[in-house]
């Protein structure tokens with residue numbers, strides 16, 4: 014597959030930006046990034062401004078590319094940009110078939126527990142995001158896309174699942190949650206997500222269908238928090254019970270308002286008061302074990318969680 | 334999943350691959366091993382999620398010497414989670430010497446060595462929520478403060494620690510995992526009242542289950558595991574005499590014998606040189622686990638001096654004696670009526686209450702009210718409101734003066750035993766009668782260990798105690814409550830033991846026992862960590878057995 018032109022939609026996001034840089038560094042690949050903002054490019058790859066939810070914007074880029082990856086985040090709802098982006102991609106796939114890797118989420122499975130492999134139905138019953146992802150996945154799987162459903166994407170400079178938790182751990186607002194943190198955390202390192210996409214596009218040959226992505230096995234949220242807190246030096250790790258979580262649960266709404274206000278005043282998200290939303294608290298207890306046998310077959314050497322947490326902690330501590 | 338026994342009773346008998354009796358530390362650790370597997374498991378639990386008086390009263394029984402042993406419905410909880418709903422959470426593994434046959438400990442020796450349990454201890458530690466499996470001080474925290482600065486003795490060491498669980502109530506902590514497991518059915522309110530052997534007497538056909546409401550049904554399974562607690566396992570076996578007159582597994586009259594608790598008490602006065610720093614309290618590991626050093630006797634010292642396993646901690650003076658002149662201890666003395674029976678026992682002296690003592694305690698409190706208030710705040714914050722509770726009362730001593738709180742191995746003694754009394758509970762099952770006894774060897778273990786401590790502590794201070802009072806102090810509060818050991822002991826010889834090295838009842842193909850009742854010897858260690866480790870080992874055995882012979 015020499016000289017492939019690979020289009021990365023959503024190349025400004027957490028995964029997309031790393032993916033486009035990785036692709037750009039490869040011989041025989043010409044990477045093209047795209048996003049909604051102006052001037053989002055980087056060294057070694059072209060950047061095109063484009064709204065991935067609009068057919069007119071995507072179509073010309075699609076036709077020029079040999080393969081496409083969508084890392085677009087988007088908004089929820091039946092007509093939100095997640096679903097519209099999926100419709101655009103499904104349309105393009107139908108018209109001009111080519112390899113498409115679509116980055117979805119385990120949220121598509123919805124409120125389920127137990128061992129979940131790719132054959133499990135997409136219930137999408139965990140709110141708007143979950144519904145939208147399930148809808149998008151169904152559309153794209155039917156058209157022959159490779160759909161990746163990663164668990165929790167973590168890594169040094171990830172805010173949502175690393176930086177934010179680091180802050181909560183350091184301020185001792187998070188720790189061992191007992192039964193409430195007994196859910197499986199289904200971690201997948203951001204570099205591993207990127208590697209899986211690259212393998213799918215370039216090495217494994219394009220294989221359609223869903224791929225779950227998680228490499229932390231049966232590790233629970235409690236174990237993740239304890240290990241991360243120790244790596245951060247946020248010790249001794251505290252144990253929280255249901256009383257404390259109930260407090261967080263009720264504080265979540267006022268904190269959400271405060272967060273929005275702080276946002277309006279331009280306060281950095283890293284500096285704002287964190288909250289443990291009810292959805293997050295629910296997630297910590299969800300015993301959903303993402304089974305990634307198909308992805309294991311891709312031959313990616315998954316990053317060791319302990320090593321990754323040490324690296325994240327070192328990066329966070331040095332203020333990077 | 335959990336089911337209501339009321340609905341089950343109508344639907345007739347139940348079937349499963351594995352049937353576990355009891356949802357305490359042993360039963361739940363075992364059941365958790367099957368979550369999400371293809372093996373169908375039924376857990377029969379007598380109690381409910383919360384303690385129910387009627388269920389608890391099924392534990393009531395007779396005690397031969399009430400000064401020596403607590404009532405049989407104390408120090409045991411008949412509810413989902415079992416006695417872990419009230420345990421103290423102290424976790425300690427057995428030592429390698431505990432598994433050895435020692436010529437100075439009669440009936441000692443396990444059919445396997447420490448290496449058979451070692452692989453399971455680490456996970457047992459996690460299940461108990463006592464953090465990583467590290468019991469050497471240096472492995473828990475670096476640096477781990479010395480107990481007594483510069484103490485380096487030949488016969489007594491302080492490098493081993495005890496760790497503490499939250500203490501985790503297994504019922505609350507793990508209910509959801511079981512709830513989510515389709516292959517596991519937990520039946521609450523299900524009292525096993527009999528083991529029904531096949532006519533040939535060598536295999537279990539079913540268990541008889543009764544409810545307090547009067548319903549009755551049978552449970553059939555390929556294998557059955559009794560995990561009803563250290564006393565109740567024996568009771569169920571003795572009470573099941575339809576086929577074997579003397580009960581199941583009791584052809585050689587071993588069931589109920591060799592009953593051990595630990596030897597425990599507080600004795601002596603330790604004074605450490607004033608220029609030496611003493612740290613007798615807790616250290617918190619990075620994971621947030623409370624740990625504490627204790628004095629212990631290395632294996633070769635035990636062998637040389639022919640003593641059972643023994644540990645001791647620097648402790649505060651006896652609370653009931655106002656001579657300690659400590660406001661905190663006197664405050665605890667007054668607080669004893671609000672403390673659960675199991676934890677208040679040492680706050681009530683057998684001697685009658687004297688007004689003079691009461692007023693001296695009051696004076697103690699008034700002498701340093703600030704200290705008492707500070708302590709109350711610490712108690713409320715670090716114990717009452719904390720999820721991971723500060724494990725026990727630690728009183729600093731400016732004078733470096735302490736007592737010694739000891740916990741020692743009791744030797745197996747066939748005459749220390751539980752039997753069935755003539756009384757029956759409301760389900761028609763004969764109640765237990767407990768005749769706990771101690772021997773001269775037990776007194777010798779404590780006496781010799783104290784003399785070793787006295788000799789070794791002389792390099793950093795002194796230990797004074799009355800050697801004549803050892804027996805009195807060792808039995809002042811009777812047998813150590815909550816540790817019920819040995820009543821269905823493990824061994825290779827069916828003549829002197831009840832279960833084999835796989836915990837299978839000798840002579841019964843498909844009946845197993847889990848819990849401290851199978852321990853042939855008691856160690857110095859509190860039992861629960863080893864109960865859990867053994868349950869995990871049993872789970873492995875049963876998985877292999879069912880895999881090799883699915884039809885068994």
Ligand SMILES: Cc1cc2nc3c(=O)[nH]c(=O)nc-3n(C[C@H](O)[C@H](O)[C@H](O)COP(=O)(O)OP(=O)(O)OC[C@H]3O[C@@H](n4cnc5c(N)ncnc54)[C@H](O)[C@@H]3O)c2cc1C
Nearest residue numbers: 355357358359379411415416421422423525815848859861
């Ligand atoms: C106050 C106290 C403090 C303790 N502190 C410590 C400590 O610090 N460290 C330590 O290691 N250990 C401690 N223990 C001991 C610890 O609680 C026990 O070792 C442990 O709970 C035993 O587990 P088990 O599963 O064998 O029995 P249990 O926990 O007693 O569980 C037995 C279960 O079987 C059920 N059951 C009984 N009979 C029947 C029947 N006929 N049918 C159906 N179900 C039945 C009961 O309801 C119960 O749920 C303490 C105990 C007490 C009481």
